[in-house]
Amino acid sequence: xxxxxxxxxxxxxxxxxxxxxxxxxxxxxxxxxxxxxxxxxxxxxxxxxxxxxxxxxxxxxxxxxxxxxxxxxxxxxxxxxxxxxxxxxxxxxxxxxxxxxxxxxxxxxxxxxxxxxxxxxxxxxxxxxxxxxxxxxxxxxxxxxxxxxxxxxxxxxxxxxxxxxxxxxxxxxxxxxxxxxxxxxxxxxxxxxxxxxxxxxxxxxxxxxxxxxxxxxxxxxxxxxxxxxxxxxxxxxxxxxxxxxxxxxxxxxxxxxxxxxxxxxxxxxxxxxxxxxxxxxxxxxxxxxxxxxxxxxxxxxxxxxxxxxxxxxxxxxxxxxxxxxxxxxxxxxxxxxxxxxxxxxxxxxxxxxxxxxxxxxxxxxxxxxxxxxxxxxxxxxxxxxxxxxxxxxxxxxxxxxxxxxxxxxxxxxxxxxxxxxxxxxxxxxxxxxxxxxxxxxxxxxxxxxxxxxxxxxxxxxxxxxxxxxxxxxxxxxxxxxxxxxxxxxxxxxxxxxxxxxxxxxxxxxxxxxxxxxxxxxxxxxxxxxxxxxxxxxxxxxxxxxxxxxxxxxxxxxxxxxxxxxxxxxxxxxxxxxxxxxxxxxxxxxxxxxxxxxxxxxxxxxxxxxxxxxxxxxxxxxxxxxxxxxxxxxxxxxxxxxxxxxxxxxxxxxxxxxxxxxxxxxxxxxxxxxxxxxxxxxxxxxxxxxxxxxxxxxxxxxxxxxxxxxxxxxxxxxxxxxxxxxxxxxxxxxxxxxxxxxxxxxxxxxxxxxxxxxxxxxxxxxxxxxxxxxxxxxxxxxxxxxxxxxxxxxxxxxxxxxxxxxxxxxxxxxxxxxxxxxxxxxxxxxxxxxxxxxxxxxxxxxxxxxxxxxxxxxxxxxxxxxxxxxxxxxxxxxxxxxxxxxxxxxxxxxxxxxxxxxxxxxxxxxxxxxxxxxxxxxxxx
Numbered sequence: 013x014x015x016x017x018x019x020x021x022x023x024x025x026x027x028x029x030x031x032x033x034x035x036x037x038x039x040x041x042x043x044x045x046x047x048x049x050x051x052x053x054x055x056x057x058x059x060x061x062x063x064x065x066x067x068x069x070x071x072x073x074x075x076x077x078x079x080x081x082x083x084x085x086x087x088x089x090x091x092x093x094x095x096x097x098x099x100x101x102x103x104x105x106x107x108x109x110x111x112x113x114x115x116x117x118x119x120x121x122x123x124x125x126x127x128x129x130x131x132x133x134x135x136x137x138x139x140x141x142x143x144x145x146x147x148x149x150x151x152x153x154x155x156x157x158x159x160x161x162x163x164x165x166x167x168x169x170x171x172x173x174x175x176x177x178x179x180x181x182x183x184x185x186x187x188x189x190x191x192x193x194x195x196x197x198x199x200x201x202x203x204x205x206x207x208x209x210x211x212x213x214x215x216x217x218x219x220x221x222x223x224x225x226x227x228x229x230x231x232x233x234x235x236x237x238x239x240x241x242x243x244x245x246x247x248x249x250x251x252x253x254x255x256x257x258x259x260x261x262x263x264x265x266x267x268x269x270x271x272x273x274x275x276x277x278x279x280x281x282x283x284x285x286x287x288x289x290x291x292x293x294x295x296x297x298x299x300x301x302x303x304x305x306x307x308x309x310x311x312x313x314x315x316x317x318x319x320x321x322x323x324x325x326x327x328x329x330x331x332x333x334x335x336x337x338x339x340x341x342x343x344x345x346x347x348x349x350x351x352x353x354x355x356x357x358x359x360x361x362x363x364x365x366x367x368x369x370x371x372x373x374x375x376x377x378x379x380x381x382x383x384x385x386x387x388x389x390x391x392x393x394x395x396x397x398x399x400x401x402x403x404x405x406x407x408x409x410x411x412x413x414x415x416x417x418x419x420x421x422x423x424x425x426x427x428x429x430x431x432x433x434x435x436x437x438x439x440x441x442x443x444x445x446x447x448x449x450x451x452x453x454x455x456x457x458x459x460x461x462x463x464x465x466x467x468x469x470x471x472x473x474x475x476x477x478x479x480x481x482x483x484x485x486x487x488x489x490x491x492x493x494x495x496x497x498x499x500x501x502x503x504x505x506x507x508x509x510x511x512x513x514x515x516x517x518x519x520x521x522x523x524x525x526x527x528x529x530x531x532x533x534x535x536x537x538x539x540x541x542x543x544x545x546x547x548x549x550x551x552x553x554x555x556x557x558x559x560x561x562x563x564x565x566x567x568x569x570x571x572x573x574x575x576x577x578x579x580x581x582x583x584x585x586x587x588x589x590x591x592x593x594x595x596x597x598x599x600x601x602x603x604x605x606x607x608x609x610x611x612x613x614x615x616x617x618x619x620x621x622x623x624x625x626x627x628x629x630x631x632x633x634x635x636x637x638x639x640x641x642x643x644x645x646x647x648x649x650x651x652x653x654x655x656x657x658x659x660x661x662x663x664x665x666x667x668x669x670x671x672x673x674x675x676x677x678x679x680x681x682x683x684x685x686x687x688x689x690x691x692x693x694x695x696x697x698x699x700x701x702x703x704x705x706x707x708x709x710x711x712x713x714x715x716x717x718x719x720x721x722x723x724x725x726x727x728x729x730x731x732x733x734x735x736x737x738x739x740x741x742x743x744x745x746x747x748x749x750x751x752x753x754x755x756x757x758x759x760x761x762x763x764x765x766x767x768x769x770x771x772x773x774x775x776x777x778x779x780x781x782x783x784x785x786x787x788x789x790x791x792x793x794x795x796x797x798x799x800x801x802x803x804x805x806x807x808x809x810x811x812x813x814x815x816x817x818x819x820x821x822x823x824x825x826x827x828x829x830x831x832x833x834x835x836x837x838x839x840x841x842x843x844x845x846x847x848x849x850x851x852x853x854x855x856x857x858x859x860x861x862x863x864x865x866x867x868x869x870x871x872x873x874x875x876x877x878x879x880x881x882x883x884x885x886x887x888x889x890x891x892x893x894x895x896x897x898x899x900x901x902x903x904x905x906x907x908x909x910x911x912x913x914x915x916x917x918x919x920x921x922x923x924x925x926x927x928x929x930x931x932x933x934x935x936x
Contacts (some may be wrong), residue, residue, distance in 0.1 A: 026525070037583030057093060124226030127682045128833045133224055134451040134458070135438065136214040139615055144211070145204050162188075165225040168778050180223040183216045192395045207882035209357050210419045226687075239630045242461025246691075247446075247684040248631055250658045251698035259627050269721040272384075272696035273744050275289045282734050285746045288727045290315045291888060294326060294934050296747070297719060298670055299935045301330040303339035303756045303808075304763055308883040327719055335770075337377030340711070342755055342810045343671050344372050346838070347443045348389075348412055351831035352778040353786040354481075355417035355816030358488035361786050362481055364495060365814075366507065366568045366776045373772075373810070375409075382664055383653040384708035385501055386444055389413070393496070394569050394642070404502035412439070413474075414481045417832045418488040433474040433609075439468065440630075442834040444652050445586060446663035446684035449629065454615035460685040461631045464611060465624050472609035472626035476643035481567050484547040484783055492547075498564040506562040507775025508555075508782075516553065516560065570607050571643050603692035606643050632657060634685045659684055661701040661709075668714055669700075670837060672724060675740070681836035690739045690744045715921055729936040751840055755809035755827035756935075760805055761927055764884050765862035769806040777813045786815050850928035860924035867919045874899050876920065885926035898922060 125133075128826070141162050146154060149172075150163035156663060160172030168188075171177045177188040182351035184190075192212050200206065206214075218224070224588045242248065257266040257275040265271045277283060283321070288296065298306040306314075314322055330336060350372075352365040376384055390413070392406030416435045422428040438450035451457050452467035498504060511519075525546040533539050538729065555563050610620035626644040627636055628651050639647055650662055663684060670676035677697045680688035691697045707713045710714035718724060726747045734745040741748050752760060764770035778786070807814060812820050814831050825846050829835040850856050867880045878898040882890040905919045926932060 016554045019626060027047050031582050038629065047187070052703050055413050080470065081720055087837045097594040111705040115120035123587040124165070125222070125226070125616040126137065126839060127680045127688070128835055128837075129221055129224035130226055130687075131217065131438075131442070131682065131831060132221070133226065135434075135453075136211075137218045137225075139454045140215060141208070143614065143860070144207060149203075160215040162896070163227070163229045165297075168223070168225065178219055178223045183219045184221050189216055189219055198857070209421070209544055226888075237456050237461050237463045237464070239461050239769075242631045242632070242821065245461075245686060247688075248461075248664065248695065250656070251662055251704040254695040254697075257695075264722065266722040267720060268699070268715070268720060269696065272699065273694055273721075273723050276693055280737055280743065281744065282737055282745055284744075285394065285731050285734070286722070286725050286934070287722070287725055288747065290322075292727070293323065293725055294886065296935055297323075299752065299756055299760075301327070301715070302333055302335035303342070303499070304335060304672050304768075305715070305761055306887055308887045310328050311887040323725070324720065328715060331716060333750055334377055335376075336712075338808055339756075340376045340671075341369070341373035342375070342418050343397055343667070344516050345369060345810070346829040347667070348372070348836055349416055349439060349831050351415060351417070351814045351816045352776060353814075353816045355481065355832050356419040358486075359786045359816060360420055360483050360486065360489050360820075361778050361781055362415065362483075362567060363507070363779045363782055364482055364565050364567050365415050367408045367409065367504075368415060369776075369792045369810070370772075371405060371408045371411070374405075376711065379710055379712045382704075382711055383660075384709070386653040386660065387649040390440065390652060390770045391569075391645040393568060394646040394649075400502040400503075403764045404498040404564070406494050406496060407568050408566045408568075410496075411566060413477070413569045414479050414567040419482070420483060420491045423431055423490050423616065425491075429472070429475060430612070430617060431481055433471045434475045434494055436477075436479075438665060439834055440648075440652070441470075442682045443752060444657040444663065445632075445657075446661070446666070446678075446682055446688075448683060453612075457685075459687040462629060466627075466631075468609050468611045468624040470629075470648075470907055472607065472624065473639075473644040473648055475574050475609050476606040476626070477569050477645055478572050479569055482565065482783070486544040486548065486784060490793075495565040496568040496570065504564055504566065506564060506736075507779035509560050510562060511553075511556040513560070516556075519549050519553055521715065522555075551783055557804050569645070571645075571789060572604070596813075626653050630660070643645050655705050662697060664711075665697060665700045665704055665714065667836060668711065669718065672715070672718055673744060674750045675742070676815070676837075679742070682834060685819075744910040748936055749828075751934050753838060754823040754828040757826055757933060758822045760932070763858045764923075764932075765859040765861065766866050767806045767862050768808070770808065773807055776811065778815065821849065821853065824854055847928070851924070854926065856927070857920075861916065861920045862926060863923040863927070864919035867923065868915060874902055878902070878922075881919070881922055881926060885923065885929075885932055901925075 021206075030902055033569060112850075115749070125153050128264070139437055145162045147592050149156040149160045150156075151161065158172040158174070160177055161167030162177065165334045168178050169176055169180075171187065177186065179185045186202075189212075191199060192199040192207050192215065206212075223855070226515075230437075254272075256271040256583060259271055259274045260264060260278050261274065274284070287293075291311055294306050294311055298310075314326060317325075318431055319325065350365070350369060352361065352362050354360045388406050388408075388409035392409040395406050397403045397406065412648060416432075417438060419428065419763075422431070434450055434453055437844075438448070441447050441449035447460060449457070449462055449464070449467060449470065451460075454462050454464075456463045478492065480496050481493045483491070483493055485492040523546055526542045526549070530539045530542045530546070533542065555565060608623045608625050610623050613619040626639045627633075628648060632649065637647065651657060662678075663681070666678045666681055668678040670681055677693055678684060678689065678691045683689075698718075703717070704710075704714050723744050724747070727742075728747045728749045730746065759768065764810060772793075809823065812823070816831050819828050819831075825843075827838050827841055829838055863884055866884055867877050870880055871877060875895060878895055879889055882888060882894070902918055902922060905921050906915075
């Protein structure tokens with residue numbers, strides 16, 4: 013069996029195919045074969061025949077297949093001339109390493125990794141490498157196999173005898189990915205068996221995102237965690253109210269926010285730039301608070317308002333608008349990793365996820381106190397209310413714990429349960445606390461004072477919770493789940509129409525037909541699909557009352573019982589298996605009841621250690637209260653949302669600041685720990701956090717306080733002295749311009765076209781499609797409507813269905829949030845595909861065409877139409893130079909090309925150009 017240690021010999025054998033005369037390589041005979049072959053490709057059979065005739069091939073014919081696999085970069089079963097050229101790349105008699113493809117310029121793969129990317133590495137990649145690769149490919153290996161060290165970033169990039177193990181951004185050219193994907197025993201890694209599909213998918217995703225890797229190659233001495241000492245770190249100390257500092261330019265500040273910022277600038281010898289003009293300011297605040305641009309009429313009204321405080325009126329109007337919740341709800345949905353499918357390798361629909369989306373939007377519009385918002389999402393089911401509507405909202409809120417990605421094809425129930433709990437720990441601690449507690453699953457946290465015991469104290473809480481997401485057992489779904497039924501009289505709408513008598517009869521017939529097929533089928537394996545269809549249609553019937561009215565169902569969480577329960581029975585895994593007891597224990601099923609969790613050594617499911625009592629993070633709870641009954645989720649929620657928690661208010665204040673200024677006061681919004689960055693203005697952060705809590709945890713009052721500051725109203729122009737001293741604008745000496753995010757850009761285009769539909773939908777396309785795989789056709793009788801990625805959908809982008817691994821093009825191209833990760837800060841990339849989308853996509857063409865119709869309605873004069881076009885796109889009139897240029901363009905376009913063009917086509921072209929411009933796509 014050929015292994016990594018013999019890779020050099022493989023390629024030495026391959027070099028035997030290249031004759032050497034006078035130290036210079038002769039033409040590679042395989043290149044001749046490839047050129048002569050069909051389409052310039054050399055098949056594996058032809059390669060092996062040629063290899064067998066070579067000197068090295070005669071000595072060791074068994075290595076031919078392995079050599080072919082190493083050279084076949086795109087794994088298509090053929091070798092091209094380019095792939096074979098590596099064989100002729102000899103210098104000094106030694107074969108050069110197989111070249112990896114460098115990241116393209118501007119790809120961002122050489123940029124500093126984001127907090128989300130580093131968290132992904134620590135959660136998914138490092139544990140996989142440690143468990144499956146380090147034994148042979150690390151400093152601790154008895155013998156370094158194949159010259160490949162995977163325990164450092166440099167070693168992974170440099171690779172071993174065969175070349176770079178990882179080519180950032182290119183899984184298909186990364187030898188690591190090819191080895192773990194290989195089915196050839198000669199090249200497959202690891203040697204003892206293929207990795208789980210979920211681990212392979214994680215490693216591929218890591219390489220695709222650019223292989224972010226914080227390992228610097230320096231060995232860190234292991235130290236015991238000192239929790240008491242760890243509490244001295246700034247973010248683990250309670251925030252304190254600070255008096256606003258005195259400043260030299262006392263006339264400049266309008267609020268205390270300004271005084272804190274100006275004091276920091278003056279300490280560096282800097283001063284803010286001037287104020288933004290009114291037209292710039294109103295566009296800024298409209299986009300920031302509602303995600304939509306102001307109309308031309310709204311701009312003119314604000315520009316000419318003689319009131320003493322016109323901006324205050326605008327801000328209060330926007331905070332009261334229902335559009336506010338849609339905009340700021342989307343920010344929270346990024347953090348909550350909201351999606352309507354399970355993701356992973358078996359991507360199944362979550363037809364009821366939309367209720368959580370609507371809950372978030374409604375909560376922000378109602379200015380629900382943030383501490384209540386937090387508690388409802390962690391333990392809303394444990395906060396009973398006599399009001400059915402309130403009780404329904406609280407049940408729906410726990411969808412926060414249920415909507416995460418899930419490997420539904422995982423057959424080991426214990427592994428699945430641990431993975432679900434891990435994902436819940438990760439989102440809870442990152443979203444509310446800004447720390448990465450999930451990094452302590454396999455070992456003590458590398459940086460923060462979070463021992464592994466603390467992780468499993470939290471794991472016991474979430475493992476004692478039943479996660480209800482509502483999928484049935486299907487061909488590739490081994491983890492069915494129940495749903496929460498909402499109380500009668502809650503007044504919430506259903507996403508589907510009532511089931512008619514004919515519809516019920518048809519569904520019952522379908523069940524009977526597939527049941528009969530199961531009886532008639534002799535081979536059990538052939539009944540997998542039949543059983544899935546029976547389960548799917550039974551679940552459909554179960555979602556309606558006897559009279560055909562749809563039941564009001566939701567994703568969410570609930571307590572596991574003190575006795576047997578937790579996922580078995582109706583909608584679960586079936587009856588209790590014989591011999592199984594309540595509580596935790598070995599096996600394939602996971603937990604049944606409320607119980608403490610063992611600490612799993614190195615995070616491995618088959619290595620349980622001591623049992624850890626359910627509890628919280630010691631570094632944040634000097635005097636923890638014991639959990640005596642129930643899962644502990646209610647106590648967890650109260651602890652997270654407590655004023656005594658030093659992180660919760662700070663983290664939310666920082667999120668608000670980030671969404672208004674483009675960067676947080678803490679530049680790492682999901683990492684307030686030791687590996688994160690310190691706040692740029694600690695006193696301001698703490699003062700805002702204390703004020704936030706004192707104001708009843710009101711998000712709207714917090715936003716109002718910030719946007720009414722003079723700092724928020726600064727111009728975006730640069731200043732040479734300031735830029736040299738503070739190039740990142742961390743001290744806020746101007747308002748940093750930034751591109752609209754994907755949703756705001758799409759919504760602004762729809763608004764300009766007049767097509768935007770502001771009526772919130774009931775449900776979503778995924779709700780209409782119903783249960784089953786996300787690529788399955790919609791179930792008959794459940795209604796139609798736009799599909800998940802239909803460019804004709806004119807609703808606001810927050811209401812578009814979010815299908816993991818298949819985002820709508822308009823969102824994916826412009827850096828929409830990855831719904832499998834906690835995303836607090838989206839990257840901003842610039843790639844050619846974005847420009848092509850604005851030029852060629854059906855959506856962009858349709859929007860430009862509709863905007864042209866608006867231009868043509870008012871007047872027939874070209875100059876007036878140009879003015880109308882600028883008002884529609886930019887909410888302003890064109891300058892004289894712009895008017896001249898646009899008019900000339902219209903005249904030339906109308907008469908150019910292959911013949912005269914119609915008016916609508918001509919003006920559509922102009923509108924397309926305006927909507928694709930930087931002025932439209934950027935907020936200053």
